[in-house]
Structure formats: structure tokens, C-alpha cells
Amino acid sequence: MSTIPGLERPAPVPNELTKPFWDACNERRLVLQNCTACARLHYPPAPRCSQCGSPDNFEWKEVEGKGHIDVFMVIRDSRIRGFRSAQPINFAVITLDEDPGINFLSNLPGTPPGEVPMGAPVELIFEETSTGQLVHEWQVVS
Amino acid sequence: MVSDTSWMRNREGMGLWEHRGKVAVVGWGQSHMDRRWDGVTMDRSCGGLTKEACLKAIADAGLSLDDIDGLITSRETRAEQTWAPRPYFDPPYDTEDGLTYASADWIQRELGLKNVKYLKSDAPYIGPMMGLAAQAVGDGLCQTALVWYPMVNLEGRYGHNNPQNLNQEAPGATAFSLPWGYQNGAMFNNLVVFLQYCKKYGKSHDGLAPLCLNLRRNGLMTDWGYYSLHEPYQLTREDYLNGRVIEEPLVIYDCDRPVNTCAAFIFTTAERARDLRQKPVYVLNHAQNNGRGRSTMATLEEHQEAVASLARKMWEGSGLGASDVDIFNPYDGYLTFTQQFLEGFQWHGVKWGEAHDFYADDTRVEGPHPFLSSGGNNGTGRNRAVLFSDSIQQLRGTAGPRQVTVKADTALAGCNTPDSCGFMMFSKHPS
Numbered sequence A: 001m002s003t004i005p006g007l008e009r010p011a012p013v014p015n016e017l018t019k020p021f022w023d024a025c026n027e028r029r030l031v032l033q034n035c036t037a038c039a040r041l042h043y044p045p046a047p048r049c050s051q052c053g054s055p056d057n058f059e060w061k062e063v064e065g066k067g068h069i070d071v072f073m074v075i076r077d078s079r080i081r082g083f084r085s086a087q088p089i090n091f092a093v094i095t096l097d098e099d100p101g102i103n104f105l106s107n108l109p110g111t112p113p114g115e116v117p118m119g120a121p122v123e124l125i126f127e128e129t130s131t132g133q134l135v136h137e138w139q140v141v142s
Numbered sequence B: 001m002v003s004d005t006s007w008m009r010n011r012e013g014m015g016l017w018e019h020r021g022k023v024a025v026v027g028w029g030q031s032h033m034d035r036r037w038d039g040v041t042m043d044r045s046c047g048g049l050t051k052e053a054c055l056k057a058i059a060d061a062g063l064s065l066d067d068i069d070g071l072i073t074s075r076e077t078r079a080e081q082t083w084a085p086r087p088y089f090d091p092p093y094d095t096e097d098g099l100t101y102a103s104a105d106w107i108q109r110e111l112g113l114k115n116v117k118y119l120k121s122d123a124p125y126i127g128p129m130m131g132l133a134a135q136a137v138g139d140g141l142c143q144t145a146l147v148w149y150p151m152v153n154l155e156g157r158y159g160h161n162n163p164q165n166l167n168q169e170a171p172g173a174t175a176f177s178l179p180w181g182y183q184n185g186a187m188f189n190n191l192v193v194f195l196q197y198c199k200k201y202g203k204s205h206d207g208l209a210p211l212c213l214n215l216r217r218n219g220l221m222t223d224w225g226y227y228s229l230h231e232p233y234q235l236t237r238e239d240y241l242n243g244r245v246i247e248e249p250l251v252i253y254d255c256d257r258p259v260n261t262c263a264a265f266i267f268t269t270a271e272r273a274r275d276l277r278q279k280p281v282y283v284l285n286h287a288q289n290n291g292r293g294r295s296t297m298a299t300l301e302e303h304q305e306a307v308a309s310l311a312r313k314m315w316e317g318s319g320l321g322a323s324d325v326d327i328f329n330p331y332d333g334y335l336t337f338t339q340q341f342l343e344g345f346q347w348h349g350v351k352w353g354e355a356h357d358f359y360a361d362d363t364r365v366e367g368p369h370p371f372l373s374s375g376g377n378n379g380t381g382r383n384r385a386v387l388f389s390d391s392i393q394q395l396r397g398t399a400g401p402r403q404v405t406v407k408a409d410t411a412l413a414g415c416n417t418p419d420s421c422g423f424m425m426f427s428k429h430p431s
């Protein structure tokens, strides 16, 4: 379960395209598609490279779990059931240090709602969802 | 759901629109508007309101039912739920068709239209649908098209009955957004982009207050609008700043209110338009954006580039430039993304980062910068069609208390968001 009180995250359902990603999460690794022809990372997983258009040059590349907080808001009135029981809750956009064009969502476990240090460095963690599937999360580097 | 995008003008380098000035809007009809359907009054159901809007549009044009040979509508009514499992009614309200959308076949049947040769029920939402309609008439798929856009709001808190929001699982692409509380629709990503905008240009949320107040003011000059009908009072700056927080810093007044209504328009050829009841409002171009960002959240830079590209497409296809646009009605639901359109099209010379200063200036309809003279969707309820109907009324000179005092020969209108939208350029003159 999440370390954020009351939070019940909807559990990701892997499909053919995304299974390697979610399997890696369960091994506590963050892997992104990399087009070896373009040296371009893709996230979320895509059927083909957004640069060269080819699906043939993708490899799953493990990235270092380091990022920064770009911007954040505080969810106070969610429509999503599993979040209504946890609000107010942070909702932040994290850029990946290895490629700031790649961004992730985060609820910043461990950071009180609204007390988000803008621009602060964050590191990768994993949290469990209802099915046992792990999801990637980010926490502020102390 | 949208089958075909080949008709779109969504690329740069397509040149002047081949039907520029050869298609015109000659009729408009707006139904009654409620916050929600009561589940009882069939005249106020989606189908009932659609019939009302369609008949008004045909009458406005001075046409008869037999003149209509094209029917175009969208399934994107934003009902966010089905009527089922609640029990259906007697025909013609015995399926979702008529209750949560109103298809071309349904309207053809209900209005007894005999001469229809082109039916399209799977057009996208109204922004691109208006372009589709103009293109269909220009291409000769039909001569006189009836085009309608219902917005549906049923019982219950809006969005809270959407099955996706109740689901414990996140399938497909939602697996990368829903587990962190991301909600579908225009709110979240556009709030992210707004926050990036504030960070980049040193702006803050309260810079939207004058926009909100002026939209409500314009909306109160629109007699069929939600606020004129149901909550006829002006907001104050304090109301806005103390508005109920949805996703901090976004407040309730940044959101256009879901309503139950329908608008309809009549498109025909410029030739046919010549001897009809209304002064024709010619279409000079239509253009669409349907891209998406590189990663989970599209960024400010991506949205700015998207709107800049949209503007280039619009200028290229219409032969006009930024200084030629008299009336400007870009989407305002949510208020957080409207500045991208204002700055991207550089209306009245507004450059990147300057929108909040512009909002703080005189944007009243009587003044020199009558931005969103429609009152937008914040001022009239989320019907989206008001962006187009006000543009048409301003060019006809029939906008009543909202009629601008500056020149109103051309108008630019469209929705929805910077990366996904359809815009249309209207003119009093065919060239």
C-alpha cells in the first residue's frame, strides 16, 4: 500500500506494450524505451519512435532514478475514488535528470500537502498498489 | 471514435484554403439551458434540446426542412456517464440515442428530413466539427448542412459517476497517469502548463481574476446563457480569489460549468447563402491541432509551439494576419489555458507572457479590446458553441448589448485546448 494515508492508487494493468516496464517496476528498476537509432528516450511507452517513426530500434534502458520537481498542485477535490480518501494530496511533475524532456507524475510521499520545495531534487522509490503491482514514485532527497 | 482526420487542415504548408469564402454560416439556433436534465421533462432531454436548437437554426436561416441535405454532429457530449442502468422511456427515448447524444439518424427521423444525402454522427467535438462541416459543404458532400452540438449533464455530481474514476484498475495508457491522481480532461495538464507559465513569466493565479469577471459580465449580456437564466449576478474579485479550491491553485471559477443544452448551425455554399434571410458569415479557413506532448505531461513550450503553429496555419489558409482579426473567441474552459491562444495568435499585439497584463486592461465589449465578447463558457456555461455563435452575431451586427464598438468584419473562434483544437476564421466578406 501507499505510504500516503488513505491513498488507494488504481493499479496499472500491463499490456503487451507496457509489460516489460511494469515487470521492471516489480524488480524496483525504472526502464524506458530508448530508440538506439535516435538515442531518444520515450515515456510513457510508445508503439514507435516519436523521432524516426520506427518501432524497430527500441531497447529497454534502465535509467538512474534522479529527478527534480518542476511544478506542483494540491488535489483538494478529486473525482477519483482512491484519491478522495487521501486529499489534500500533492500532485507534482518530475523531470528526469538524464533527460528533462521526460516527465513523471508524483504525489511526493513524505512531503506534507502544499509544502513542496519547488525545484528540489527527488529520488526514485516504489509503492505498492492493490494488485501488488509496484509503481514508480519520487521522494524529496533529504 | 473519430473515424477519419484526412479532411483536417492540421499541417503547415497547405496554402490558401481551397474553399475560402465559398462556404457560409447562415443560421444559428440555441436551445434552452439547464444545469442538469431532470430525467423527466423530455423537451429538455438531450434529444429534446437538440430538436429545439435545430429547428431554431433552420428558421433563423429562413430555410425549410426540405432544404437540409447534410446532417453533422458529434458523440462527444461530455455526459461522462450513460443513462443506463436507469430505465429508458417510450420511443424515441428508448436508447442512449436521444438521451446522452442525438445522432444524425435520430434527428433525421425526429424532424422528418426527406432530402438528406450526407449523415455524419461521429464528428469530433465542436471545434474541429465546425471545420468538418465547412469542408463537407465546400467539397460538395452536401449543399446545406445542419450541424449540432449537444452538451449533456445528467443527475449527480459531474464526473463522479464516470466509470473510469471509480475503477480500482488503470488499464492502457491510463496506467501512466491515473495511479497518481491524474484526471482525464483538460484540467490537469493545462494546470501544469499554467504553473509552468507562472514560473517562467513571474505570474500568479490572481492574474486570471479580471478575465473571470469580464467573462461573467459578458455572459450576463447573453440572455440564453446559464448565468442570465439561473444565477444572474456579477462576481467580485474577492469571490474569485476565495473560490472553492479544486486542485490548488485552480478554483471553481476557473472551470466552465457543465450544462445541459444544444446549439445548431447551418452551413451552406456562398452561392446559396446570397438570397437567404441572414447576412452570410463567410468561412475563410479552418485549422486544427491534434498533437500531443513528448512525455506524460505536455509542457508550456509544447503548448506554445502548438498554438504558434495553429496561428501559422490559420494565417496561411485564410490570407489574413494577426492584425486583421476583429473578434476573438478562443476557449476559456479552463481559464488556465486561454492565455496561450491570446499570445499565440498575438491578438491586439499580445506577446508571450503578456496576457495577464492584457486581462487587467480594458477588455469590456464597449472598449478597445473586446476579448472573448461571447462571455465564453465561463460566462454562459460550458456549451462551447457560444464561441462561434457570438462571432457570427458580432459579424451580423446582432449581438445586442454585447455588440462591440470596434470594427467587426472578421472573427476567429475555436476550442478546445492548445494541443487539441479546431479554429475557424469568419468574415463578413467572401474575400
Ligand SMILES: [Zn+2]
Binding pocket: A035, A036, A037, A038, A039, A040, A049, A050, A051, A052, A053, A054, A057
Ligand atoms: Zn528513433
